[in-house]
Amino acid sequence: MREAGTTPAESRSAAGTDTGGTGPAGPGSTRAAVSAVPRTRFAVPGRIAVGEDTASTWQTATLAGVRRETPHAATFRLAVPEWAGHLPGQHLMLRLTAEDGYVAQRHYSIASPPDDSGHIELTLDAVPDGEVSGWFHTVARPGDTIEVRGPLSGFFAWPGDRPALLLGAGSGVVPLMSMVRHHRARRLDVPLRMVVSARRPEELIYADELGDETTVVYTRGAPHGVPVGRMTAAHVAPLLAEQPAGGWEAYVCGSNGFAEHASRLLVAAGQPVDRIRIERFG
Numbered sequence: 001m002r003e004a005g006t007t008p009a010e011s012r013s014a015a016g017t018d019t020g021g022t023g024p025a026g027p028g029s030t031r032a033a034v035s036a037v038p039r040t041r042f043a044v045p046g047r048i049a050v051g052e053d054t055a056s057t058w059q060t061a062t063l064a065g066v067r068r069e070t071p072h073a074a075t076f077r078l079a080v081p082e083w084a085g086h087l088p089g090q091h092l093m094l095r096l097t098a099e100d101g102y103v104a105q106r107h108y109s110i111a112s113p114p115d116d117s118g119h120i121e122l123t124l125d126a127v128p129d130g131e132v133s134g135w136f137h138t139v140a141r142p143g144d145t146i147e148v149r150g151p152l153s154g155f156f157a158w159p160g161d162r163p164a165l166l167l168g169a170g171s172g173v174v175p176l177m178s179m180v181r182h183h184r185a186r187r188l189d190v191p192l193r194m195v196v197s198a199r200r201p202e203e204l205i206y207a208d209e210l211g212d213e214t215t216v217v218y219t220r221g222a223p224h225g226v227p228v229g230r231m232t233a234a235h236v237a238p239l240l241a242e243q244p245a246g247g248w249e250a251y252v253c254g255s256n257g258f259a260e261h262a263s264r265l266l267v268a269a270g271q272p273v274d275r276i277r278i279e280r281f282g
């Protein structure tokens with residue numbers, strides 16, 4: 001893992017677009033970029049077909065284990081025996097049903113890479129007063145069952161077939177980590193780089209897993225000698241200057257604010273707008 005600003009050669013930056021969704025926490029709608037930078041827009045090349053039957057069928061998932069990632073984020077391993085498989089970057093719809101019939105549905109990215117284990121992993125931030133994340137963080141115990149359906153969104157999927165430039169903030173690193181894990185598991189030689197933003201080192205999700213492909217930007221507090229600040233052009237431009245054969249496919253994931261910021265950085269650094277894919281967590 002590289003920390004942004006540790007050497008001039010390692011500094012990087014970024015910018016992006018968006019996807020949508022439904023329900024209380026559904027994916028956001030496309031937003032036009034504002035001000036002087038070119039408009040960003042939805043990019044849909046290489047959309048991957050997801051069987052409608054598969055994506056619309058609720059399946060029972062059993063909580064098999066919990067792994068703490070940071071004081072506010074944990075990974076929940078689910079046994080889903082009938083899981084049809086997924087591509088890195090895809091998400092699912094999760095449903096909790098209370099005893100009185102009250103239902104809450106939320107989208108969650110799949111953190112684990114595609115494999116045949118019959119398990120998938122989700123990493124959830126504990127949102128203050130959050131209904132679903134609160135249940136997972138304070139109530140859920142191994143053996144509990146929930147419902148999931150998916151995988152969803154071929155738009156944000158990365159099959160591993162082209163150079164990938166990944167920009168994420170906070171829990172936006174979750175679908176990007178699925179891509180990194182896939183890249184490693186399959187020993188892909190296609191270039192992959194990631195820039196992630198976290199408030200502080202203790203809030204960096206997957207800190208122990210990040211390798212040389214990753215540059216970390218700290219926005220509130222950093223280890224001694226590492227600058228504190230937002231992701232900037234200085235983080236992204238050197239990556240775009242590398243330009244691997246065929247160019248980068250850029251994937252941006254995080255809050256609305258981060259998605260706008262990161263997509264603008266990418267566009268300003270010369271990334272084609274139709275090769276920027278964005279997932280907004282809201």
Ligand SMILES: Cc1cc2nc3c(=O)[nH]c(=O)nc-3n(C[C@H](O)[C@H](O)[C@H](O)COP(=O)(O)OP(=O)(O)OC[C@H]3O[C@@H](n4cnc5c(N)ncnc54)[C@H](O)[C@@H]3O)c2cc1C
Nearest residue numbers: 025026027106107108109123124125130131132133174281
């Ligand atoms: C495609 C997609 C993938 C997603 N993947 C992930 C993921 O991998 N991991 C993950 O942790 N989340 C992810 N999210 C966000 C997730 O769907 C929920 O929005 C989040 O868990 C909050 O739900 P909740 O029921 O806990 O909170 P709610 O009960 O919906 O909200 C409680 C309060 O918190 C506010 N709030 C809601 N969301 C946030 C937020 N993110 N930050 C701060 N305040 C908030 C609400 O406005 C409300 O006031 C994803 C969203 C989308 C659209």
